[in-house]
Amino acid sequence: MAGHDVKKEQLQHALQSLFEQGRDPMFITNKEGRILQANPAFFALYQYSEQDDKILEDSGVWQNTLHDFAYYKTFLARVEKESCWSGELHVASKSGEIIPVWTQIVKVDDCFAITQVDLRERDKTARKLEQFSRLQSLATLAGGVAHEFNNILGGIQGHLYLFKRQLQVLTDKDKDRFSRIDALMTRASGLVQNLLAFSKQKPTVTAEVNLKTLLDETISMCRRSIDKGIALTVSLPDEPVVIQADAVILKQHIFELINNAQSAILRQRLEQGQCSVAEKICVQLRLTSPDMVEILVQDNGCGMQDAVLRHCLDPFFTTEPVGKGTGLGLPSALSYVEQLKGNLEVESVHGEYTKVRILLPMQVDATEVLSDKGCVLLIDDEEDLRDSIEEVLVYDGYTVITASNGVEGLDIWQAQQADIDAVIMDIMMPNMSGIEMATILRKENQTLPICLITGYSQQAVPEHLHVNLIRKPLNPDLLLEFLEATIQK
Numbered sequence: 316m317a318g319h320d321v322k323k324e325q326l327q328h329a330l331q332s333l334f335e336q337g338r339d340p341m342f343i344t345n346k347e348g349r350i351l352q353a354n355p356a357f358f359a360l361y362q363y364s365e366q367d368d369k370i371l372e373d374s375g376v377w378q379n380t381l382h383d384f385a386y387y388k389t390f391l392a393r394v395e396k397e398s399c400w401s402g403e404l405h406v407a408s409k410s411g412e413i414i415p416v417w418t419q420i421v422k423v424d425d426c427f428a429i430t431q432v433d434l435r436e437r438d439k440t441a442r443k444l445e446q447f448s449r450l451q452s453l454a455t456l457a458g459g460v461a462h463e464f465n466n467i468l469g470g471i472q473g474h475l476y477l478f479k480r481q482l483q484v485l486t487d488k489d490k491d492r493f494s495r496i497d498a499l500m501t502r503a504s505g506l507v508q509n510l511l512a513f514s515k516q517k518p519t520v521t522a523e524v525n526l527k528t529l530l531d532e533t534i535s536m537c538r539r540s541i542d543k544g545i546a547l548t549v550s551l552p553d554e555p556v557v558i559q560a561d562a563v564i565l566k567q568h569i570f571e572l573i574n575n576a577q578s579a580i581l582r583q584r585l586e587q588g589q590c591s592v593a594e595k596i597c598v599q600l601r602l603t604s605p606d607m608v609e610i611l612v613q614d615n616g617c618g619m620q621d622a623v624l625r626h627c628l629d630p631f632f633t634t635e636p637v638g639k640g641t642g643l644g645l646p647s648a649l650s651y652v653e654q655l656k657g658n659l660e661v662e663s664v665h666g667e668y669t670k671v672r673i674l675l676p677m678q679v680d681a682t683e684v685l686s687d688k689g690c691v692l693l694i695d696d697e698e699d700l701r702d703s704i705e706e707v708l709v710y711d712g713y714t715v716i717t718a719s720n721g722v723e724g725l726d727i728w729q730a731q732q733a734d735i736d737a738v739i740m741d742i743m744m745p746n747m748s749g750i751e752m753a754t755i756l757r758k759e760n761q762t763l764p765i766c767l768i769t770g771y772s773q774q775a776v777p778e779h780l781h782v783n784l785i786r787k788p789l790n791p792d793l794l795l796e797f798l799e800a801t802i803q804k
Contacts, residue, residue, distance in 0.1 A: 721747025
């Protein structure tokens with residue numbers, strides 16, 4: 316008997332500890348549902364203080380306020396008859412929030428012992444899965460519509476081009492009409508690109524991008540078009556910040572975020588009638604961890620109401636008037652950032668501010684990436700083109716040595732060939748053509764990457780030279796792909 320009493324004490328102690336320290340609500344009620352005792356988890360779920368004695372006197376505090384007392388009287392009578400019950404209930408917290416809980420009720424003598432499990436996280440996960448499924452279906456539909464629309468636009472554009480060519484004389488009215496059609500075509504094309512980006516059916520080509528340079532260029536472009544009364548500031552770190560992205564697409568999305576910020580400020584200016592605070596848009600680039608970088612675009616405009624904030628990342632949701640917005644700006648930006656293994660977050664308080672954060676994974680060591688891609692000898696007699704190509708190569712991390720003609724380029728090669736990893740040159744140059752110089756270089760080095768540039772569509776290059784040929788107008792991506800594929804570092 317003594318041993319039995321010890322075990323009984325141990326069991327009571329264990330149950331008492333579980334009651335007091337358990338994470339799930341546990342409580343005891345009388346037959347009417349009046350709470351006699353409750354554990355700390357119960358008070359946490361229902362948002363009451365343990366010092367609030369009134370809760371223990373309120374028979375309906377754990378019951379759903381959507382049902383009357385008669386419903387619970389019948390419910391508890393059934394539980395008393397069957398001795399136990401389990402299932403899902405919806406209960407009301409002190410703040411009025413209706414909380415789904417899995418509930419188990421066991422009859423013990425003249426009381427009910429009740430345990431509950433908070434199901435809000437389960438419901439949140441289920442909603443996310445449902446939303447994800449809907450977005451996948453919507454993305455598939457958007458991609459299909461975009462491809463068909465692209466084909467239609469291509470046909471319209473071709474016939475419009477022929478129509479303009481065949482007209483002998485264009486009046487000012489005709490020119491205005493064609494200009495409007497071109498603007499509408501551009502707008503439609505932009506919508507198609509956003510649809511393709513949202514559906515992730517647009518191929519993503521990434522390269523190393525220095526975010527400091529990209530943001531500098533974007534801010535400079537924005538300052539030319541932004542309202543003069545709005546201060547646009549940028550904060551950048553001292554060290555290079557390098558990621559893998561498509562610079563053109565990323566720049567477009569950041570430009571649109573700044574444009575959205577301007578719209579919010581102008582809307583607030585219109586609503587208030589006068590500026591009570593300095594209107595400003597702040598763009599900040601900072602490292603959030605050794606391998607993550609954040610682009611923050613913040614404004615002190617009208618902000619978003621909670622209902623708008625909840626849906627601002629939903630595709631086709633817009634607060635703009637009909638014809639002014641597509642509702643694809645933020646969703647497309649989110650879709651592209653997710654393709655880069657990043658994330659986009661929006662924070663806003665109505666009447667105060669909006670913050671949009673883009674979080675992106677960093678490229679490895681930025682200094683190594685930018686300084687160790689290789690040395691390129693660039694030869695072209697056209698100064699503007701030479702400077703443009705040099706800027707592209709330097710931006711992408713190459714060291715560039717330039718020459719204005721073949722003779723000068725050959726002198727540089729003979730003096731510094733140990734440091735030069737590739738040669739890019741125009742074919743048509745004074746004193747020595749690109750083919751002539753390539754012939755000399757190939758005799759001295761059989762594996763040197765050589766790329767020739769020409770503006771002539773019928774230009775032929777001897778096969779034995781084993782060189783790459785790119786035609787003008789020059790596509791920088793093709794040039795960079797050639798260097799990436801041929802320079803061994």
